[in-house]
Amino acid sequence: METYGLEKLGILNPTEVHRNLSPALLVEAALRRGEGVLSDKGALTVTTGKYTGRSPKDKFIVDTPGVHDDIAWGSVNVPITKEKFDAIKNKLAAYLQNREIFIFDGFAGADPACTKKFRIVNELASENLFIHQLLIRPTEEQLASYGDADFTIIAAPGFKCIPEEDGVNSEAAIMIDYEAKLVVIAGSQYAGEIKKSVFSVMNFLMPKENVLPMHCSANMDPETGDTAVFFGLSGTGKTTLSADPNRKLIGDDEHGWSEHGIFNFEGGCYAKTINLDPEGEPEIYNAIRFGALMENVVLDPETRTPDFNDGSLTENTRVGYPVNFISNAAIPGVGDVPKVIIFLTADAFGVLPPISRLDENAAMYHFVTGFTSKLAGTERGVTEPQPTFSTCFGAPFMPMDPSVYAEMLGEKIAKYNTKVYLVNTGWSGGPYGVGSRMKLKFTRAMITAALNGTLENAEYRHDEVFNVDVPQSCPEVPDKIMNPRDTWEDKAAYDESAKKLAKMFEDNFSKKYPNMPKHIVDAGPKG
The missing domain is CATH 3.40.449.10 (Phosphoenolpyruvate Carboxykinase, domain 1)
Known part of the structure; x- marks a missing residue:
């Protein structure tokens, strides 16, 4: 043998x-x-026992x-x-x-x-x-x-x-x-x-x-070949937003940026399936077929039909499949130097703008910070949104000092004049439990405007608390939601929450990165 x-x-x-x-x-x-067993869609479905996440x-x-x-x-x-x-x-x-x-x-x-x-x-x-x-x-x-x-x-x-x-x-x-x-x-x-x-x-x-490894998804314009990368922690929409039917998917999670351009580390995708919607996420939904592996997705015992809304085993239900299961995948997974970088965050406080433009220093700040938030009720003892700061949007997987990755990103942004935007896929009109989550169609419209250059010509307002530039209009998006304060009924409550989150940014940064250059520190929020 x-x-x-x-x-x-x-x-x-x-x-x-x-x-x-x-x-x-x-x-x-x-x-x-x-x-495991087969689902009615043909995917092998397993339960992973005690460990349902990393x-x-x-x-x-x-x-x-x-x-x-x-x-x-x-x-x-x-x-x-x-x-x-x-x-x-x-x-x-x-x-x-x-x-x-x-x-x-x-x-x-x-x-x-x-x-x-x-x-x-x-x-x-x-x-x-x-x-x-x-x-x-x-x-x-x-x-x-x-x-x-x-x-x-x-x-x-x-x-x-x-x-x-x-x-x-x-x-x-x-x-x-x-x-x-x-x-x-x-x-x-x-x-x-x-x-x-x-x-x-x-x-x-x-x-x-001399290759920058990135915890990001990436896609490209099928006509121009222009590429974009999407950084974001779990639950921010990295996989969903990069699987855009109007663009070719390079990859959904891990990439390198060399002097030749960007390239996928992988040949497949690993998507969350909780509350998976075939209309909102058709590319992922249609990839669940024979050859895919679903983890901890509850199946009807008779029909083997998945219930994607059932999180009884875990909220972290997943499916893995080869990238060619996505109809518009770029094979092989390589592309030019990115024209646009999107930092994704799911702000459960409901105070960050839905999209804002970052200069080079602010880009370095937010890359190192890697912010999103845990939701009330998702873990024992979590009664209100809690900030999560993950260095370089992937701290658990970054063995070297954060400055190694941050400096490489800053050098590449400067060298190639890459545009950078911070996108909040979280809450608007109030925090989690009061406001509502940003509609996917609005987020897609804002990202499209960032990718095609429309936002470069928009009028901007500087947000003094979060120290970012906020576009005041975007095609196919109501003007009112561009400034989160306008969506809150209680303006004083918004001001208090915004300052509270900004102070969390400051405290995290000063604790983790005491030796960061002043020009990067000064580019962050002001609590």
Whole structure:
């Protein structure tokens, strides 16, 4: 039996080893093994048990001499010793003895000059299907001459760590050894851990090649080839807004920006499905078919029809599918230098303008800040909107100091004269529970105006509190909603909330970035 070099990882005596199976064969294997069921749309549907999202408190980076000075150690990038990593890896490898193993050898990085080879070793056929669809799939010729991978990821959700013995925080552990070029994922079946481990690796490798890694979606004008990138944390609309039927989708989540332009790290998409609306998000809805993997979506037990409004298992219901399931996908996922950058935020306080223009310094400020807000009721103890600040719109995946990524972005904005806008997809007319969420059609209209240059000719008003320039009109958008204060019945309440949020921005920035240059500090809100 061909083992494809698994013994180098300490995985001995597997019962069967499958390499780069087709989606059909992987679906068959998953069904045979009882890992999931088919929905009426043909998508393989699984539940992931205890872990229905990423587990940031269980993520570690191996602290070795070769990488120690490159990592921004702290509460996000938590060190683990080489000895503890090796001990867990060896126990996990022993766990995989006498089991069926699924391998996917593929690529990250659609630009051939920046492509990295990733080997994913899975205990589950369903997770192997996921990563097969999420990464860039090799041709038969590429697979035949694949050679050794640049990085290997082993994912075994059935192996549970023992915190007291293994020196970790729970039964789950996501550990990256950059020097050994190895990632170990134990205890969690949430497939996003595999995808984000690839991203974390690329975020370490790319800056060394003068490529800016970005947690963003990207699309392009099919006629002019002009590209745009959309930064945003989960729930801000990054996937939804980039899947514009009038533009070609380059990718929905992870990209690099090199001297040649931008390129997708991936070959697939990973979209939220909670409250998925076939009219508002037809591209995502239609991508849910055979070959896609749905996680934690509740199905009718008789008809297997998904109930996308049912969040009883988790609000973080997901679907993974290859990017070519999107009818207007750009294949391969490469494009020119972006003409426009959109920072997306879902402001549950209801005080940020629905769209505002940022100069270079303000762009640096908001990139480093990475603001959105948690909603009341979504977590125990959250009784009012709470700000979330995630460095570079992706702190959990950025192993290096934020200044490395921020300086690269600033240099590129200046070099290419890229326009930058801050877009609030959150609330208007009051905070969450009082106001209403910004209508998707209005947000799309504002982004369209930013992309086609219409907003460059608009009249602007400077918002003194948030220190941004706000357009006073936009085609197909009511003038009233352009200035959030005008949408509140209680103007004094708006003023109080706006100053409160601005002060949160200031406090976060001064605490996290005490050494940031004054011209960037001065570009932020004034509480």
